[in-house]
Amino acid sequence: MGPARPATPGERRLISICIMLATVMQVLDTTIANVALPHMQGSMSATQDQIAWVLTSYIIATAIMTPPTGAIAARFGRKRTYFWIVAGFTVTSMLCGIATSLPEMVLYRILQGAFGAGLVPLSQALLLDTYPRELHGKAMALWGLGVMIGPILGPTLGGYLTENWSWHWVFFINLPVGILAMIGILALVPETPRDRSRPFDAFGFVLLSLALGLIQLMLDRGQSQDWFDSTEIIVTAVGGGLCLYLFIVHTFTAKHPFIDPSLFTDRNFSTGLIFIFLTGVVLIATIALLPPYLQHLMNYPVLTTGLVLAPRGFGTLLAVMIVGRVIGKADVRILVFIGMSLTALSLWEMAEFTTEVDPWTIVRTGVIQGMGLGFIFVPLSTVSFSTLDPRRRVEGAGMFSLMRNLGSSLGVSVVMSLLARNIQINHASITETVTPFIGTQAGRPLPPLWDPATLAGLHALNDEITRQAAAIAYVNDFVLMMWMTILAIPLIALLRPPPRHVPGGGD
Numbered sequence: 001m002g003p004a005r006p007a008t009p010g011e012r013r014l015i016s017i018c019i020m021l022a023t024v025m026q027v028l029d030t031t032i033a034n035v036a037l038p039h040m041q042g043s044m045s046a047t048q049d050q051i052a053w054v055l056t057s058y059i060i061a062t063a064i065m066t067p068p069t070g071a072i073a074a075r076f077g078r079k080r081t082y083f084w085i086v087a088g089f090t091v092t093s094m095l096c097g098i099a100t101s102l103p104e105m106v107l108y109r110i111l112q113g114a115f116g117a118g119l120v121p122l123s124q125a126l127l128l129d130t131y132p133r134e135l136h137g138k139a140m141a142l143w144g145l146g147v148m149i150g151p152i153l154g155p156t157l158g159g160y161l162t163e164n165w166s167w168h169w170v171f172f173i174n175l176p177v178g179i180l181a182m183i184g185i186l187a188l189v190p191e192t193p194r195d196r197s198r199p200f201d202a203f204g205f206v207l208l209s210l211a212l213g214l215i216q217l218m219l220d221r222g223q224s225q226d227w228f229d230s231t232e233i234i235v236t237a238v239g240g241g242l243c244l245y246l247f248i249v250h251t252f253t254a255k256h257p258f259i260d261p262s263l264f265t266d267r268n269f270s271t272g273l274i275f276i277f278l279t280g281v282v283l284i285a286t287i288a289l290l291p292p293y294l295q296h297l298m299n300y301p302v303l304t305t306g307l308v309l310a311p312r313g314f315g316t317l318l319a320v321m322i323v324g325r326v327i328g329k330a331d332v333r334i335l336v337f338i339g340m341s342l343t344a345l346s347l348w349e350m351a352e353f354t355t356e357v358d359p360w361t362i363v364r365t366g367v368i369q370g371m372g373l374g375f376i377f378v379p380l381s382t383v384s385f386s387t388l389d390p391r392r393r394v395e396g397a398g399m400f401s402l403m404r405n406l407g408s409s410l411g412v413s414v415v416m417s418l419l420a421r422n423i424q425i426n427h428a429s430i431t432e433t434v435t436p437f438i439g440t441q442a443g444r445p446l447p448p449l450w451d452p453a454t455l456a457g458l459h460a461l462n463d464e465i466t467r468q469a470a471a472i473a474y475v476n477d478f479v480l481m482m483w484m485t486i487l488a489i490p491l492i493a494l495l496r497p498p499p500r501h502v503p504g505g506g507d
Contacts, residue, residue, distance in 0.1 A: 015130050018184025019123045022086050025177045026119040028154050036158050036167035036302070038295065043167070044102045052416055053220065055288065056409055057106045060216040061113030063405035064209045067259060069118035070395035071200045073125075079189045082122050083182060088115035090178030097171035117405075121397035126189065128385065154287070156313070159306025204258030207247040212406070214240030219413035263388075263396060271494040272384025273403045275336070278488050279376055280407025282343060282481050285415045286350075286369065293474050294362070297355050297467055308359050312366030319374025332379035333492050339375030340489050342368055347482035355471050383495055415477045422476050426469035 033040070033054055041051040073081045092112035099105040161169040218236040225233050251257040264270045290309060294300040300308070323335060346369035349361070381400070388396050 012130050014184070015188050016127065018181055018188055019126055021177055021184065022082070022089075022119050022181040023123040025174055025181065026089060026116040028157070033154075033158060033167075033170055036162040036170050037291075039162055039167040039302075040105070044100075044105065050102055052412075053102070053106050054109055056216060056220055056412055058109040058113040059284070059405055059409035059412065060212060061110040062117045063402055063409055064212050065114045065117035066121060066398050066402040066405060067208065068200070068205060069121045069398040069401075072118065073122060075200075078122060078126065079185065081118065082126070082189065083185045085115050085118045085122075086178055086181050086185065089119065090174055090182070093171045093174035093178070097168045117401075118398075120404075121401045124381070124397040124400070156306035156310040159302045159304075163301070163303040199256040201254060201256055201258035204247060204250050204254065207243050207250060208258060211240050211243035211247055214243065216409055216413060219410065219417060222417055259399065260392075260395065263392065263399060266388050267494060268387050268496055269384050269396060271491060272380050273400065274491060275376065275380050275488065276384075276400055277403045277407040278484060279373060279380070280404040281411030282347070282369075282485060283373055284408035285411035285477070285481060286347075288412045289415060289419070289474060289477055290362075293353075297471055297474075298357070308362050309366060311363045312370035315367035315370025315372075316374040317370075319371040320378055323375060323378045327379060327382060331497055332383045333495050333497070335375050335379040336383075336492050336495070337489065339372045339377075339379075340485055340492070342372030342375060344372075344482055344485040344489075346372060347478050347485060350478040351475050351482060353471070353475060353478070355467060383497070387496070415480070418480070419470075419473050419477055422473035423466070423469050426472045427466055430465050430469055 037051050037054065040054060044051070069081075089112060092108055092115055095108040096105060096112055099108055157173070158170045161167075161173060214236045218233055218240060221236070222233050227233055228237070247258075251259055251261055287309070291305050294305045294308065295302065319339070326335070346365045349365045349368070353361075384400060385396060
């Protein structure tokens with residue numbers, strides 16, 4: 001399923017550039033809007049829960065539309081499919097930039113995510129086809145750099161654009177990148193033969209889409225609707241669970257299922273799916289939590305927020321450069337272990353954050369986490385596909401991206417829901433200790449600003465309690481992700497090293 005003749009080194013470099021332009025554009029939009037959310041919230045008169053849909057609607061649309069990528073590319077040709085989804089993504093980015101209300105923005109973000117869904121799996125498959133097998137490790141290092149660096153640098157670029165122009169520019173920036181990518185695709189990327197005989201399982205696709213959409217809706221709306229005390233949440237939970245059950249049954253009984261269950265018989269690939277799901281949770285959920293933490297609790301301007309988050313991208317860059325040099329020599333399981341350990345260490349340090357944490361600590365933990373995720377992603381991408389039939393690459397890449405996007409969307413919803421819930425719990429717990437005699441009990445009087453005997457003092461004291469309750473809630477989320485990472489480390493033993501390439505051998 002590759003090009004008719006092997007690409008020359010020069011062609012490989014040019015193809016890689018245009019592919020990575022499109023890939024970075026798509027993954028960048030997963031997080032570029034994060035630091036601009038408060039500005040969008042004000043201009044669209046939305047609540048904090050409502051404006052979070054700008055993030056989750058994009059991620060879940062991407063997750064739903066990722067699995068059909070293989071079937072669509074097989075039917076219409078990989079190059080043609082890739083070109084049109086880049087074009088659609090660019091156009092919908094412009095629509096997001098001119099949106100004037102929250103319903104418009106959510107609609108355009110859904111369309112943007114739907115078009116962009118195929119960019120990451122197709123870019124992965126195209127790079128694997130473009131490079132010979134002995135260079136797959138380096139190809140995945142290049143691809144992993146784009147996929148990882150985009151979400152990490154998103155808040156920094158978003159902060160700069162929002163501070164110096166407006167939030168609209170976090171979407172308008174895609175226009176020149178998209179045009180360059182489309183020109184490169186037309187001129188350089190080879191077309192693949194069409195396979196119109198491949199059936200498309202529409203029923204399975206509908207079931208999976210409904211399952212993912214309903215579960216995501218339940219998680220997004222649960223906190224505001226008081227969870228299972230709400231009929232809406234019960235209906236969405238039961239509906240999502242039923243659709244998921246029917247999809248699983250259909251997958252194992254249909255003649256041509258939407259997702260071929262034989263994919264999961266490959267141990268490396270199945271284990272890789274678990275790790276990439278976890279990577280999606282930690283990568284996107286952490287980046288979703290840090291901007292509001294810095295802006296709301298530490299009063300960082302939007303541009304400063306972006307600047308202190310930027311160094312984690314350098315950590316990823318350093319890790320990918322190291323991995324790219326040793327990927328064919330070192331045991332990939334050791335590299336993944338190093339990555340998981342560094343990620344857990346960074347989350348452990350983040351669990352010590354207070355409202356007085358210094359910028360250097362934020363930068364240092366960001367660099368460590370960026371390195372950790374870089375050490376995980378590239379070896380994991382290489383080993384997951386090392387034993388998979390080359391003819392299943394696009395379908396496998398689609399499933400790989402689906403699990404990463406599911407980890408991202410579900411992770412953001414869960415940590416944000418836990419954040420809101422724990423703020424309420426912590427606020428109530430701290431308030432119980434506040435009495436008219438709180439100053440004398442502590443051995444020293446409270447500052448006049450916090451005097452609970454005055455109305456102004458009571459308001460100021462409540463604001464500080466809310467601030468401290470939120471700080472504890474953020475820490476709770478970091479602790480949860482730390483334990484998720486630590487408990488997943490033993491699964492590394494299930495991975496098998498990729499087979500050594502034999503010169504002259506086939507794929």
